[in-house]
Amino acid sequence: MNELIQKAKSLLESxxxxxxxxxxxxxxxxTRAIFLTKxxxxxxxxxxxxxxxxxxxxxxxxxxKHLGKPAIVAPIPVLRxxxxxxxENQLKESDLVILGVSPESKLIEFDSxxxxxxxxxxxxxxxxxxxxxxxxxxxxxxxSERFAFWIKELEPCFKCYACRAACPLCYCPKCTVENNQPxxxxxxxxxxxxxxxxxxxxxxxxxxxxxxxxxxNACPMGIxxxxxxxxxxxxxxxxxxxxxxxxxxxxxxxxxxxxxxxxFIR
Amino acid sequence: MTEFEPKIxxxxxxxxxxxxxxxxGTSRIKYAQNVKIIRFPCTGRIDFMLLLKAFGEGADGIIxxxxxxxxxxxxxxxxxxxRRWIMFRGLLDLLGIDVRRIQYSWVSxxxxxxxxxxxxxxxxxxxxxxxxxxxxxxxxxxxxEANV
Ligand code: SF4
Ligand code: SF4
Numbered sequence: 041m042n043e044l045i046q047k048a049k050s051l052l053e054s055x056x057x058x059x060x061x062x063x064x065x066x067x068x069x070x071t072r073a074i075f076l077t078k079x080x081x082x083x084x085x086x087x088x089x090x091x092x093x094x095x096x097x098x099x100x101x102x103x104x105k106h107l108g109k110p111a112i113v114a115p116i117p118v119l120r121x122x123x124x125x126x127x128e129n130q131l132k133e134s135d136l137v138i139l140g141v142s143p144e145s146k147l148i149e150f151d152s153x154x155x156x157x158x159x160x161x162x163x164x165x166x167x168x169x170x171x172x173x174x175x176x177x178x179x180x181x182x183x184s185e186r187f188a189f190w191i192k193e194l195e196p197c198f199k200c201y202a203c204r205a206a207c208p209l210c211y212c213p214k215c216t217v218e219n220n221q222p223x224x225x226x227x228x229x230x231x232x233x234x235x236x237x238x239x240x241x242x243x244x245x246x247x248x249x250x251x252x253x254x255x256x257n258a259c260p261m262g263i264x265x266x267x268x269x270x271x272x273x274x275x276x277x278x279x280x281x282x283x284x285x286x287x288x289x290x291x292x293x294x295x296x297x298x299x300x301x302x303x304f305i306r
Numbered sequence: 307m308t309e310f311e312p313k314i315x316x317x318x319x320x321x322x323x324x325x326x327x328x329x330x331g332t333s334r335i336k337y338a339q340n341v342k343i344i345r346f347p348c349t350g351r352i353d354f355m356l357l358l359k360a361f362g363e364g365a366d367g368i369i370x371x372x373x374x375x376x377x378x379x380x381x382x383x384x385x386x387x388x389r390r391w392i393m394f395r396g397l398l399d400l401l402g403i404d405v406r407r408i409q410y411s412w413v414s415x416x417x418x419x420x421x422x423x424x425x426x427x428x429x430x431x432x433x434x435x436x437x438x439x440x441x442x443x444x445x446x447x448x449x450x451e452a453n454v
Contacts, residue, residue, distance in 0.1 A: 179400060186402030187440050216355075224355055232445045236358050239397065243354055246393045268397065275396040280389070293393065296385035298375060302392050306411040306424060 041087060043147045044113065044139060048082040051111050057137050058108025061098050063091040073098065077107065087113065087141055094254035096121035096208035100130055111137035116163050117252035119156050121208040124250050124285040126153045130211060153287050165251045165284050167270050174264075175271050194234040196261040199227065203265055204241065206258035209248050216240055242268040247276050247292025250285065312366040312432035314341040314425070317352045319383075322373035322414045329418030337422035338429040341369065348372070350383030354394045357408065362445045367407045367432035369424060374412040384412075406431065407438060 048060045059077050064084045066072030071090045075098075076082055096118045098104045114122060119140060125131045133152055140148035140159070150156050178186060201217070204210045217225045217237060225240065226233035242265075249269040256266035276283045276292050279300070283292070318324045324345045330337065346352050349372030360368055370391070378384040391410055399405050409428045413421045 175400070181402070183402050183404050184440055186400075187404075188402070190401045191444055224359075231447050232362055235401070235444065236355070236362070239358060239401065240355060242397055243390075243394060246390075246397070268400065271400045272393060272397060275393060279392050293386070293389055296382060296389050298385060300385070300388055300392070302388065304395065304405075304410055305388070305391070306409065 041085070041145070044087065044141070045082050045085050047139060047147060047149075048076065048085060048111060049079045051137060052076070052079040052082065056109075057111040059104070060085070060111045060113075060139075061095050061104070062113035062139075063087055063093070063095070075104065075107065085113070087115075087145060091115065092117075092253075092257060094118055094121055094206065094208050094252045096125065097206060097254065099125065099136065099208070100211040109136065111139055113139050113141060115141045116143065116160070117250070117254075118208075119150075119160060120165065120250040120285065121252060123153060123156050123160065123287070124209060124248060125211075127285045127287065127289065127291065128209075128248070157285070157287050160284070164282075165273065167251065167273060171267065171270050172274075175267060175274070178267070191231055191235065193263060194238055195231060197234045197237070197263055198229045198261070199234070199237065200260065202258040202260060203255035206254040207245070208252070208254070209245060209250075210241075216244075238265060238268060241265070242272060245269055246272050247280075247283070247294075249273065310433060310437060312340050312429055312437075313364060314367045314369060314428060314432065315360040315365045316341050316343045316369040316371065316425070317356060317360075318343055318345060318369075318413075319349045319352075319372035319379075320345055320347050321379040322377060322412075323371040323421065325415035326413040326417045326421045329415065330421045331418075333418045335418055335422045337425050340429050341425050348378065348380050348383035349387035350378075350380065352387065354390065357394075361403070361407075361438065361441045364442060364445075366435075366438045367409070367428055369409045369411065369428055371411045371413050371421075371424065374414055377412075377414060403441070404435070404438065406435060 051057045052060060059075050062074055062085045063071045064074030064086060073093055073095055074084055094117055095112055138150045140150055142148050225236050251270060251273060253266050273283055280292050327343060352370060357368055372384050375384060395405050411424045413424060
């Protein structure tokens with residue numbers, strides 16, 4: 041941890057970066073995102089198992105960009121998001137300094153997106169067996185029962201959009217849900233609107249989501265929306281091969297192969 | 307009791323299926339009247355949200371159709387669309403939205419007879435499945451509550 045603090049200090053002192061995005065103490069025993077602009081504040085940085093928020097979400101936010109060039113504390117899920125943002129041309133290597141944190145809490149510096157990819161090759165996204173089992177269980181239900189199951193699961197959603205705000209890949213300045221000409225999705229918490237919202241959210245993340253679970257962690261109602269994106273990751277793998285961001289490779293749904301196979305088009 | 311007449315919405319591309327459906331007409335081929343055709347510039351333009359809107363407005367079945375692979379007027383619109391349909395279908399299936407009610411097809415401008423067949427078989431299949439009450443209940447649940 042000392043390593044990280046020293047590095048952050050020196051980056052701010054030398055004015056290499058103007059802000060350090062990291063984890064600090066939150067309320068009660070929680071941690072929160074902190075934005076440090078002065079070297080003497082860097083002692084507030086901490087890193088432990090409670091630091092699950094995906095900080096990459098701040099890299100595309102106006103308020104943060106406004107502060108200047110950032111250095112960002114980046115455990116594996118954050119590294120994946122950074123790489124995905126790079127693939128989507130949302131970040132340049134010169135835009136930021138990455139303070140990678142290995143699973144052993146060691147500081148790793150990356151000088152290129154390629155280096156991140158190389159490192160992540162040893163940490164491929166893997167869907168937990170327990171989630172796979174849940175998804176299989178849902179898929180085994182008769183169609184009406186499955187529909188009823190999801191309508192009930194999605195009913196508590198009150199459209200706070202915390203899931204969207206927490207997702208590093210939901211960076212559009214204007215989201216389809218805010219569009220009211222036409223009103224694609226009813227703004228009220230309505231059974232049909234909730235369903236439409238979650239279909240839209242999942243579809244817009246199809247082939248992009250890096251399975252960080254920030255959306256699920258942010259949801260105040262504990263709605264298992266991560267099951268949707270996890271299931272879509274499985275679908276990507278089944279139909280289009282291994283998933284995960286890769287420099288120079290386009291997103292699943294921004295590319296195609298003339299030989300893509302399906303079995304349902306007549 | 308009168309027989310259930312399925313309401314079908316067809317989202318088709320301008321260059322192939324729409325022209326194909328036109329040929330069905332000019333060839334005087336008779337086919338089921340249950341379908342409302344909506345013309346798009348390309349299958350790549352058929353936003354998945356439109357399919358949800360069709361179900362939300364009371365469609366019992368949907369047809370999505372465009373140019374055969376390699377025949378797209380814009381070269382690759384249908385290839386992109388195909389990938390999106392594969393992902394969309396998987397998501398709908400997980401959510402319990404009845405994917406049997408959505409028929410995808412490639413119908414070229416020369417395939418007037420195939421269009422008639424796609425519509426007829428879809429109508430038959432949806433007639434067997436019955437009205438899409440599961441979705442209608444969710445779409446109209448506020449009205450239902452107001453009526454009791
Ligand atoms: S897991 Fe959720 S927050 Fe993370 S990338 Fe996927 S959709 Fe976004
Ligand atoms: S965070 Fe939860 S309640 Fe809020 S919009 Fe997302 S799913 Fe709905």
